[in-house]
Amino acid sequence: MTWFLPGLLFCAMAQTVLLGPLSVWGIRPDLFLLLVFLVSQGCNPEVATLLGFLIGLCQDGLSGGPLGLHAFTDSLLGFLAARLGHHMYTDKPLALFWILLGGSAAAGGITLGLLTFFLGPRLLLPALLRVIAPEALYTAAVGLLILWLPRIRAALIRSA
């Protein structure tokens, strides 16, 4: 947990500054969501909920959306990820990719639901095609890379 605050700060800087040039059709991976996923793996659901809330609040502070939008989503996902932690542990990269994709798509769906509830109806298809699906794919791919990079490196060292 000692790396939580530095991690949060890094995510804030990366998401707002560093990822700009890496955006594809204006879509960037959601690093805050990956942070929620990462911190939830090492703690109980209560702590994961609170940390998810803080991460979401920070993301909302740096966004144009209403405060609490991502705090809601991230605290819920933090809770679920920590609760299902041991079920979600897998060595297979494809399975991990699907888990991340599902989590990210679920987060997008919850966000869309909340936006519709608070700010009026949103068109489902454009939201799905232009934001939720590309963001989920990009986030899952980056998440897989981050989670598998240490393993790939270890495998390379072993083979050398």
Place this chain on the structure above:
Amino acid sequence: MSLLLRLLARYRRAAILTSALVLSFLLMTLQVRHETAVVTFTRQTLLFVVSPFIKVTAATIQGVTGVWRDYVDLRAVREENRRLQFEATTMKRRLEQLQNQAMETQRLERLLAMRQASQAEFLTARVVGKDATNWFKTVLLDRGSLEGIRRNQPALAPDGLVGRVVEVTLTSAKVQLLTDPVSAVGGLIQRTRVTGIVSGNLGAGARVSYLPLMADVAVGDEVVTSGMGGVFPKGILIGRITSVERNSGALFQEATLQPAVDLSRLEEIFILTNLDIREGFESGTASRP
């Protein structure tokens, strides 16, 4: 009391989750009509704490990129014939400088014309960060209330309208782009003087809605600010119509709009600082339920 504590201890997991969700929901509810002091304070505190790090990161990246470019240039010069390469590079750079100067002059001329037309005072701010989500379109500026930036001031680029300031701390400000899904700007079709509302289109530019069904709207029409609402001065170019939709049975027609400014490549923004800003009076935000 002890029973309550025991119940809380027993169901603490559910209690914490419910509290977090209810608190988030409450925060969002507080902002539906207008922002409360609690929400504004929380937002500004978060921005105030994080923005210095963002500024430092942006400056570092700019510096590193510059050094890297210089290094690459140096290696290229060594590999080539030194004298000829030097001459070619010098001439190329001279040409680039002249082209840049010409572009800069054009930009300043347009800015001067805009300034003279609107009798406005401008403040230049650098874009240091983008929105932390893919749902909203805002940018973070390196200047804040210390330099005179206030909420609801219009943000412009030499080519046209960018958006408006939605949040200000002492040293930074957040600008809501006109492509943000909750942004709304009163627009006027330049050719036919028909008015409509320009709002963000969730990841695909902007759209003009509430155009009268029988109004003459065509692809390529320029849309400027209507001046209604008291936030944006009249006559600033917003963009051009790229398609018009007339659905049978609908009361209004809609059009998609390509913003005049390339909002994905913003580096500098001009903030109009001497307008009479009336907060809460058509503040440039889309209608909420």
